[in-house]
Amino acid sequence: MIATLVACAAAGWLAERFAVPAGWLTGSFFLSSLLNGTGFVELTIPDVAVAPAYIGLGAMIGTRFGGASLRLFVSALWASVGAFAVGISVSAAFSALIASLTDIPFGQALLAYAPGGLEAMTLLAFLLGLDPAYVATHQLVRYMVMVFALPVAVRLVLGRDWRAPRAD
Incomplete structure (x- = not known):
């Protein structure tokens, strides 16, 4: 899991560096999909790690609505x-x-x-x-x-x- 996390972070960094939209997310997403989809890696992230990630993602998206009117x-x-x-x-x-x-x-x-x-x-x-x-x-x-x-x-x-x- 740690090796996949490091590889996905590197893919996210590269995607961001090459101005891919939402590079950190997109680069990591594509590499993880490739690794898991080909069977090279079979990884399931435990809920104890997924829940905080979802909370952070939700909070980050929510901040985009700051100052929006009804x-x-x-x-x-x-x-x-x-x-x-x-x-x-x-x-x-x-x-x-x-x-x-x-x-x-x-x-x-x-x-x-x-x-x-x-x-x-x-x-x-x-x-x-x-x-x-x-x-x-x-x-x-x-x-x-x-x-x-x-x-x-x-x-x-x-x-x-x-x-x-x-x-x-």
């Missing part, structure tokens, strides 16, 4: 509901197509293509008796595409200085 939350809620409706509709349509062309169950395809967290979708697949490896693999690929393609798409649409405040 009005902002409400407007974001409606945008989120709309984005979810579009995302789940597209996922359902493609899942129906995949299910009709292959012997993959519709529910399994839907969990694989639906927007959501990797661990949540994989757990749902396991609980529903569907193939969790299929679902996890597709969710992981979706995540990788978002991490690497989305920054490029944002720069193409909004320009190179998209983070700079606009002087309207």
Whole structure:
């Protein structure tokens, strides 16, 4: 576990150094996925270590909402509901197509293509008796595409200085 932790820290550092979005997280995530997915390492982190990591991650994400108003939350809620409706509709349509062309169950395809967290979708697949490896693999690929393609798409649409405040 210590060797994997050191290797993942190094991968995170390298990803950060090469300006990969969320480099510390992404580099560690990809290396750990590679090591565990290939069977080179079979590691399960004990809950005593996972719980504090989740607490820290949740606290860190929560600080991003500092200074946000209720009005902002409400407007974001409606945008989120709309984005979810579009995302789940597209996922359902493609899942129906995949299910009709292959012997993959519709529910399994839907969990694989639906927007959501990797661990949540994989757990749902396991609980529903569907193939969790299929679902996890597709969710992981979706995540990788978002991490690497989305920054490029944002720069193409909004320009190179998209983070700079606009002087309207």
